[in-house]
Amino acid sequence: xxxxxxxxxxxxxxxxxxxxxxxxxxxxxxxxxxxxxxxxxxxxxxxxxxxxxxxxxxxxxxxxxxxxxxxxxxxxxxxxxxxxxxxxxxxxxxxxxxxxxxxxxxxxxxxxxxxxxxxxxxxxxxxxxxxxxxxxxxxxxxxxxxxxxxxxxxxxxxxxxxxxxxxxxxxxxxxxxxxxxxxxxxxxxxxxxxxxxxxxxxxxxx
Numbered sequence: 001x002x003x004x005x006x007x008x009x010x011x012x013x014x015x016x017x018x019x020x021x022x023x024x025x026x027x028x029x030x031x032x033x034x035x036x037x038x039x040x041x042x043x044x045x046x047x048x049x050x051x052x053x054x055x056x057x058x059x060x061x062x063x064x065x066x067x068x069x070x071x072x073x074x075x076x077x078x079x080x081x082x083x084x085x086x087x088x089x090x091x092x093x094x095x096x097x098x099x100x101x102x103x104x105x106x107x108x109x110x111x112x113x114x115x116x117x118x119x120x121x122x123x124x125x126x127x128x129x130x131x132x133x134x135x136x137x138x139x140x141x142x143x144x145x146x147x148x149x150x151x152x153x154x155x156x157x158x159x160x161x162x163x164x165x166x167x168x169x170x171x172x173x174x175x176x177x178x179x180x181x182x183x184x185x186x187x188x189x190x191x192x193x194x195x196x197x198x199x200x201x202x203x204x205x206x
Contacts, residue, residue, distance in 0.1 A: 008081060011069060011073075017055060018054055018056040019052070022085075022086075024133070053195060055195065058191050058192070070194070080173070082198060084169065091168055096162060102150070102155065104151055106140070106146050111142050113140040114137065115149065115167065117136055117137045120168065122172065123163050124163070128158070130155070136149075173200065174198045180196050182196065
């Protein structure tokens with residue numbers, strides 16, 4: 001019996017992911033458009049990570065194993081962890097505090113290390129896994145600290161000071177978006193075109 005969350009990379013092995021999108025939802029919603037072309041926007045939209053995976057072609061005599069694993073992921077209560085495959089490596093640090101302007105103070109990282117532009121930062125809180133992205137990185141101090149780091153989306157309420165974080169190539173929890181699993185088609189001895197969309201989930205046990 002499968003235990004969730006599953007690590008999506010391990011779950012899909014030996015089948016290959018050949019295309020991935022990993023994006024953040026809009027923070028604004030278009031409410032209306034004036035006669036002059038001005039777009040009226042409103043905030044408050046939930047900003048979750050989402051994307052799509054396309055799997056490489058599989059021999060017809062092997063595709064059944066992949067289909068079975070995907071059927072598990074589309075079931076009730078199934079969820080997985082996923083990362084942006086373009087990035088590699090991670091460091092451990094601490095979320096010291098979140099400032100009033102939304103920037104964060106990092107401590108406890110590698111002495112004289114580096115926070116890269118676009119690094120992901122993940123941490124647990126209230127039985128959730130948060131995932132954010134560093135807008136502009138920079139050098140850590142000799143004690144592994146850096147203050148005023150802007151992240152997107154802003155840190156949600158519920159964080160606590162001095163929370164351990166992972167920075168770099170890190171994972172979030174996600175579920176398969178219902179109705180998006182495309183089982184592809186067979187051509188000759190090959191089966192290709194299998195894909196699905198996913199979206200971040202914050203809490204456990206969807």
